[in-house]
Amino acid sequence: MVVKRPTTIKDVAKKAGVSISTVSRVINDSKPVTNEVKQRVLDVIKETGYVPNPLARSLVTKRSQLIGVIVPEVTDTFSAEVLNGIEEISKMYDYDILLANTYSEKDIEIKNINILRAKQVEGIVMISWDIDKDVVDMLEDSGIPAVYISKTTRDYDIYNVSINNKSAVKDMTNFLLDRGHKNIALLNTTYQISNLADERLTGYKEAIVEKGLEINVDIIKSCGPSFDDGYMTVKDMLESKVDVDAIFATSDEAAIGAMNACFDLGYKIPEDISVVGFYDTKFSKMCRPKLTTVKQPLYDMGAVAIRMIIKMIKGIEIDEKKVELPYTISDRDSVARM
Amino acid sequence: MVVKRPTTIKDVAKKAGVSISTVSRVINDSKPVTNEVKQRVLDVIKETGYVPNPLARSLVTKRSQLIGVIVPEVTDTFSAEVLNGIEEISKMYDYDILLANTYSEKDIEIKNINILRAKQVEGIVMISWDIDKDVVDMLEDSGIPAVYISKTTRDYDIYNVSINNKSAVKDMTNFLLDRGHKNIALLNTTYQISNLADERLTGYKEAIVEKGLEINVDIIKSCGPSFDDGYMTVKDMLESKVDVDAIFATSDEAAIGAMNACFDLGYKIPEDISVVGFYDTKFSKMCRPKLTTVKQPLYDMGAVAIRMIIKMIKGIEIDEKKVELPYTISDRDSVARM
DNA sequence: ATGAAAGCGCTAACAC
DNA sequence: GTGTTAGCGCTTTCAT
Numbered sequence: 001m002v003v004k005r006p007t008t009i010k011d012v013a014k015k016a017g018v019s020i021s022t023v024s025r026v027i028n029d030s031k032p033v034t035n036e037v038k039q040r041v042l043d044v045i046k047e048t049g050y051v052p053n054p055l056a057r058s059l060v061t062k063r064s065q066l067i068g069v070i071v072p073e074v075t076d077t078f079s080a081e082v083l084n085g086i087e088e089i090s091k092m093y094d095y096d097i098l099l100a101n102t103y104s105e106k107d108i109e110i111k112n113i114n115i116l117r118a119k120q121v122e123g124i125v126m127i128s129w130d131i132d133k134d135v136v137d138m139l140e141d142s143g144i145p146a147v148y149i150s151k152t153t154r155d156y157d158i159y160n161v162s163i164n165n166k167s168a169v170k171d172m173t174n175f176l177l178d179r180g181h182k183n184i185a186l187l188n189t190t191y192q193i194s195n196l197a198d199e200r201l202t203g204y205k206e207a208i209v210e211k212g213l214e215i216n217v218d219i220i221k222s223c224g225p226s227f228d229d230g231y232m233t234v235k236d237m238l239e240s241k242v243d244v245d246a247i248f249a250t251s252d253e254a255a256i257g258a259m260n261a262c263f264d265l266g267y268k269i270p271e272d273i274s275v276v277g278f279y280d281t282k283f284s285k286m287c288r289p290k291l292t293t294v295k296q297p298l299y300d301m302g303a304v305a306i307r308m309i310i311k312m313i314k315g316i317e318i319d320e321k322k323v324e325l326p327y328t329i330s331d332r333d334s335v336a337r338m
Numbered sequence: 339m340v341v342k343r344p345t346t347i348k349d350v351a352k353k354a355g356v357s358i359s360t361v362s363r364v365i366n367d368s369k370p371v372t373n374e375v376k377q378r379v380l381d382v383i384k385e386t387g388y389v390p391n392p393l394a395r396s397l398v399t400k401r402s403q404l405i406g407v408i409v410p411e412v413t414d415t416f417s418a419e420v421l422n423g424i425e426e427i428s429k430m431y432d433y434d435i436l437l438a439n440t441y442s443e444k445d446i447e448i449k450n451i452n453i454l455r456a457k458q459v460e461g462i463v464m465i466s467w468d469i470d471k472d473v474v475d476m477l478e479d480s481g482i483p484a485v486y487i488s489k490t491t492r493d494y495d496i497y498n499v500s501i502n503n504k505s506a507v508k509d510m511t512n513f514l515l516d517r518g519h520k521n522i523a524l525l526n527t528t529y530q531i532s533n534l535a536d537e538r539l540t541g542y543k544e545a546i547v548e549k550g551l552e553i554n555v556d557i558i559k560s561c562g563p564s565f566d567d568g569y570m571t572v573k574d575m576l577e578s579k580v581d582v583d584a585i586f587a588t589s590d591e592a593a594i595g596a597m598n599a600c601f602d603l604g605y606k607i608p609e610d611i612s613v614v615g616f617y618d619t620k621f622s623k624m625c626r627p628k629l630t631t632v633k634q635p636l637y638d639m640g641a642v643a644i645r646m647i648i649k650m651i652k653g654i655e656i657d658e659k660k661v662e663l664p665y666t667i668s669d670r671d672s673v674a675r676m
Numbered sequence: 677a678t679g680a681a682a683g684c685g686c687t688a689a690c691a692c
Numbered sequence: 693g694t695g696t697t698a699g700c701g702c703t704t705t706c707a708t
Contacts (some may be wrong), residue, residue, distance in 0.1 A: 008685055019695045024687060031688095034693060051456045055397050056685035060700045064393065069437075074421045075620075080413040087412060087439045096457060097437045099407075101425045118389045119434060227624045253624070260626050282413075283624065286565045286591070288598050346701055357679045362703060369704095372677060394701030398684045680707080691696075 007050040016044040027052055058120060067095045067309060068116030068124040072104040077281040078298060079127050082149055085302025086125055093310050095122075106132045117142055123309035125149065125302075130196075131156060145312035147305045152196035153322060159312075161305045163327045165196060168294050169203035169250065172276060175329055176246045177211050180338030181274060183242075184208070185219035187233055187249035187258060189278075197222065200250055218242050223254060230257025238265050245273060245338070252277035252284050255291055259334065270336035280330050289333035297325050345388040354382040365390055396458065405433045405647060406454030406462040410442040415619040416636060417465050420487055423640025424463055431648050433460075444470045455480055461647035463487065463640075468534075469494060483650035485643045490534035497656070499643045501665045503534060506632050507541035507588065510614060513667055514584045515549050518676030519612060521580075522546070523557035525571055525587035525596060527616075535560065538588055556580050561592060568595025576603050583611060583676070590615035590622050590631055597625060597672065608674035618668050627671035635663050 013020040018037060025031045026041045033041075044050070058064045067090055071079040087097055098121055100112035109132070116124060123145040126135075131148060136156050139146045147159040176184050186204050188197050201220070208215055219242055223233040230249050237244065238261065247262075249255035255277030259269055267273050269289055277284055280295035304323055311318055351358040356375060363369045364379040371379075382388070396402045405428055409417040425435055436459055438450035447470070454462060461483040464473075469486060474494050477484045485497040514522050524542050526535050539558070546553055557580055561571040568587050575582065576599065585600075587593035593615030597607055605611050607627055615622055618633035642661055649656055 010685080020686080021688085021696080022694060025694085028687080032693065037693085051452075053397075053458070053685050054456055055393050055402065055458055056700090057687075058700095059391075059393050059397055059685080059702090060687045062700080074412075074425060075415070075418040077413070080418050083412045083437075084439065087437060091438075091453075096453065099421075099425060099435045099437045100429075101422065114389075115429075115434065118392055120391070120393055256624055263626060283621070286594055286621065287625070288601060348701080358702080359680080359704080360678060363678085366703080370677065375677085391701050394684090395703075396684095397686090397701080398703045400684080678708085680705105682703105682705080684702085684704105686700085687698105689696105689698085692694085 006053070007048040009050075009052065012041065012044050012048060012050050015048065016041045062120075064120040064122055065095055066098050066119060066121045067306070068098045068100065068113075068119070068121035069127070070100045070102055070109060070112055070116070070124065071127045072102055072129060074099075074101055077283070078279060081281070081298035082127055082302040082305075085299035086306050087302075089303045089306040090310075093306075095306075095310070102128070104129060106135065109135050110138060113138060113142070117144060122313050123147070125305050125309060130154075131158070145309055147308045147312075149301055149305050152199065154195050157321065159308055159318070159321050161301050161308070161323045161325065163296050163301075164324045166199040166203040168278075168296075168327050169200040169248075170207045171203075172248060172278075172294050172329060173204050173207035174211075175331075176248065176274065176276065176335065177207060177213075179274070179335055181246040181336075182213065183216065183219060183244050184246045184248055185221065185234075185237060185242075185244045187221050187223040187230060187247065187254055189225045189250040189254065190222045204248070216242075219244055223249070225251035225254055227253045227257040227260075230254030231261045232257075234258040234261035235265065238262070238267070246335070247273060247275045249275070250278040252279050252281045252291060252293055255293065256283055256287050259287060259289075259291070270334050274335040276335060284330070284332070292332045292335045293330050295328045295330040297327070300325055344391070345386040347388075347390065350379065350382050350386060350388050353386065354379045400458075402458040402460055403433050404436050404457060404459045405644070406436045406438065406451075406457070406459035407465070408438045408440055408447060408450055408454070408462065409465045410440055410467060412437075412439055415621070416617060419619070419636035420465055420640040420643075423637035424644050425640075426637075427641045427644040431644075433644075433648070440466070442467060444473065447473050448476060451476060451480070455482060460651050461485070463643050463647060468492075469496070483647055485646045485650075487639055487643050490537065492533050495659065497646055497650075497659050499639050499646070499661045499663065501634050501639075502662045504537040504541040506616075506634075506665050507538040507586075508545045509541075509665075510586060510616075510632050510667060511542050511545035512549075513669075514586065514612065514614065514673065515545060515551075517612070517673055519584040519674075520551065521554065521557060521582050522584045522586055523559065523572075523575060523580075523582045525559050525561040525568060525585065525592055527563045527588040527592065528560045542586070554580075557582055561587070563589035563592055565591045565595040565598075568592030569599045570595075572596040572599035573603065576600070576605070584673070585611060585613045587613070588616040590617050590619045590629060593629055593631065594621055594625050597627075597629070608672050612673040614673060622668070622670070630670045630673045631668050633666045633668040635665065638663055 009020050013023045102108040127149045153160040223229045247258045259275045277291050277293035280293045284291035284293045347358045351361045440446040465487045487499050561567045585596045597613045615629050615631035618631045622629035622631045
């Protein structure tokens with residue numbers, strides 16, 4: 001395993017009998033070069049397999065061709081699919097992805113932002129459930145273009161890509177209502193803060209009230225996003241003998257937990273109780289019955305965020321700071337027509 | 339959003355009234371510096387928030403503190419959990435992760451290796467289902483330390499982290515046998531090549547034969563790794579009325595597909611048929627009954643790979659090129675005692 | 677113990 | 693159109 005010294009611009013220049021600036025002009029197409037000379041340089045480059053050292057280049061241009069991506073959990077399906085979009089689009093623009101994981105911990109977020117800054121990333125995409133004020137301020141201070149992919153932007157004046165949670169929940173609630181359901185339980189995902197949960201709750205309530213029905217607080221539950229959270233919440237709820245003909249969980253995993261709780265207590269889905277989820281992750285097609293859920297354009301959210309970042313890097317004006325992407329309802333097999 | 343020019347070593351030197359070499363010595367602790375001077379420099383650094391520019395540093399030291407990670411699919415659970423281990427450990431050693439996705443396509447793999455090389459990564463972790471000879475040669479040629487996390491190394495002389503597939507399959511087959519099962523169907527995951535499938539098949543056959551039972555080729559099936567693959571394969575198999583009292587799928591998703599096929603055809607799990615999987619991804623706890631499966635140390639595989647890379651970068655000898663990590667059987671609820 | 681100076685590989689004035 | 697030169701921010705001899 002011999003490590004050979006890579007060819008540099010000097011080597012190419014010497015071999016082609018030109019100056020290094022000419023070589024630079026050829027590789028960057030930055031200034032006109034006589035065709036004959038250009039060809040000679042190109043030949044040498046091909047022959048030697050020369051690749052410009054991006055470190056040296058970045059040092060002088062101040063451009064690293066690197067974009068930092070901060071995710072709460074690589075293993076989280078939501079993040080992974082968004083990351084997928086980010087990765088693919090950034091490659092199209094010759095950017096590379098510097099990845100950092102935070103476990104949703106503010107300290108780690110801040111630490112990672114510092115690392116990414118030091119590595120000279122040109123922009124940062126921040127995926128997180130909630131957004132901390134300190135983090136926003138810090139990113140703002142750094143002057144690095146930043147786009148958030150967060151479920152709630154709170155009231156910060158930041159660039160953000162998401163879907164409209166309130167109206168998504170409202171639409172799904174209406175969907176259930178239109179299918180004849182009257183007692184729709186809401187398993188509202190909570191994170192550290194209630195801002196997002198509030199938005200969703202509002203959507204839910206609006207739909208119910210507009211239908212002329214009453215809000216039943218006994219079937220509105222705060223509940224974590226995991227399978228177990230959904231399972232336990234529904235188990236408790238059903239055992240307390242409330243009237244429920246549909247369950248809307250604001251996470252697919254919780255919805256599947258809910259389905260399993262129903263099964264275990266002898267309820268049939270969707271005959272006895274309908275269950276719907278949120279996100280349309282791959283889980284939703286793996287359970288039986290297949291889960292009806294709000295489909296969010298995760299890949300596109302990543303793609304859009306990257307395109308925004310690149311615009312910002314280029315100094316192109318962006319009309320809207322907060323982008324809301326369209327969602328749809330994936331109607332599968334877990335909702336009855338009553 | 340004012341972009342302020344970052345503090346450089348020069349600024350610090352001037353402010354502290356010393357030369358830039360002294361500052362360099364202080365930040366790298368590379369040569370003795372008088373305590374008093376050191377303190378002065380440290381104060382200025384703190385005051386200005388100076389962070390050394392890693393690009394400039396890398397340019398002279400030839401060390402980028404970057405490790406390239408190539409994955410077949412960010413959204414794949416296996417890759418994501420391995421990536422998790424890689425990310426966490428590399429941060430511990432002050433390395434950052436440059437991420438590239440390949441969709442298991444050789445051309446993209448090669449393209450990405452080139453990009454990573456150009457970005458001066460010090461090492462590459464390559465996660466892939468199968469390993470292409472061209473890729474191996476290319477990586478070898480580049481002289482960049484590389485560790486593979488692949489399910490099969492074929493016969494290449496490469497650094498690889500995995501589990502022993504043959505013995506894992508054999509152990510699980512024995513587990514089923516010991517529980518009294520006699521007709522164990524094998525859903526053997528196939529990728530482009532059969533090398534890995536062969537290893538697994540051998541493990542399966544050895545267990546059966548050593549128990550003095552006969553191999554029944556009618557219940558040995560090649561089958562993709564997805565939910566649908568498992569579902570269809572098992573549906574076909576059960577409809578053809580073969581004798582089966584257990585199904586061993588070499589992927590969790592296929593196993594869950596298998597479970598669903600059983601349900602749909604009226605078989606109870608585990609009473610009528612036991613089902614087991616492979617990997618222990620999060621799916622295995624989300625289905626009912628919970629899936630008994632071979633648990634692989636995915637996080638650790640990433641961690642071990644990174645540690646190997648770092649050793650290689652430091653020029654430390656590595657005793658074994660191929661590391662096999664221990665696996666266990668996660669015994670949950672999908673296997674009967676007969 | 678400290679400073680001066682060279683140079684990592686490249687781009688971008690500036691000359692000609 | 694092409695070459696010369698000055699840096700980018702840093703580490704590392706080499707003097708002192």
